């Protein structure tokens with residue numbers, strides 16, 4: 302049996318007629334940049350998250366960069382984020398001219414360890430970017446308390462957590478703004494690059510929209526220099542179709558996760574969903590000893606896996622100049638050696654889940 306990590310062809314088969322019709326409509330109407338398909342998706346996604354504004358942008362990395370720029374964060378500023386995330390989070394901070402300051406992750410939830418944030422705050426700290434990693438919300442209450450106390454802005458990196466919730470509220474809606482990626486493999490993915498920033502703040506929303514679109518207020522009235530980073534209409538139309546299925550898809554992911562939890566507990570380290578959180582399971586990340594060997598054997602059985610991520614960001618060559626050491630991130634460093642993402646997606650059926658479990662058990666008991 303072949304079990305991919307994600308299965309975008311199966312997903313397409315399940316919604317083919319709707320997707321094909323949406324794509325045809327955009328081409329028929331020839332509205333490719335801005336226009337009604339983008340407006341509609343932005344409105345629907347804002348409603349889904351229960352926020353006032355959604356601004357479609359070119360990708361998730363730009364979403365974070367644009368949020369920082371619109372908030373006036375840049376040169377001389379420090380921004381705190383998690384050591385274990387995709388590089389896009391810290392890249393956007395550097396790109397904005399600020400300095401990323403990394404904090405270790407929590408040993409059970411794998412999201413930023415909020416107990417370690419205070420030690421990272423300096424007079425230059427302007428913002429915290431918690432990452433809702435693997436679909437699990439970061440522990441937002443203590444972060445919001447710290448932010449208030451130290452007058453910091455909270456920008457959520459929700460690129461892996463569409464539809465995840467924290468005490469009943471969808472992530473992305475908890476900070477000053479939330480940043481999403483619609484990279485194809487994400488929980489809500491386009492057929493190419495795409496992203497969005499969401500916010501409740503009317504003034505910030507307008508700045509974000511202008512910055513992402515050449516600083517323009519009107520066609521040739523540019524208030525300031527921005528960039529060109531827009532969600533195009535084809536992607537918006539595709540996302541609008543997929544959004545209708547998102548809740549169902551998340552529930553299906555959660556059902557797969559429950560089966561894995563039951564079958565694998567005691568055999569491997571299973572992910573822990575935080576109390577009060579709705580984990581959306583972008584990834585199902587287990588912990589095993591001898592990971593490379595397990596990964597290789599699973600592949601021989603047709604099961605694809607991934608490692609998200611093999612090296613904590615501050616220890617990558619890209620951040621050598623910041624002078625961090627592995628002992629600064631004991632939890633993220635240990636995790637990086639043991640984590641393994643096993644297949645999870647909305648098209649996975651019982652026999653496929655059982656097959657992964659059976660093979661994994663066999664490998665680990667031998």
Ligand SMILES: *Cc1c(COP(=O)(O)O)cnc(C)c1O
Nearest residue numbers: 360361362387389390460482484
């Ligand atoms: C995917 C991802 C991003 C960036 O999204 P792109 O659309 O690929 O630019 C940012 N942060 C995290 C945590 C991600 O997983």
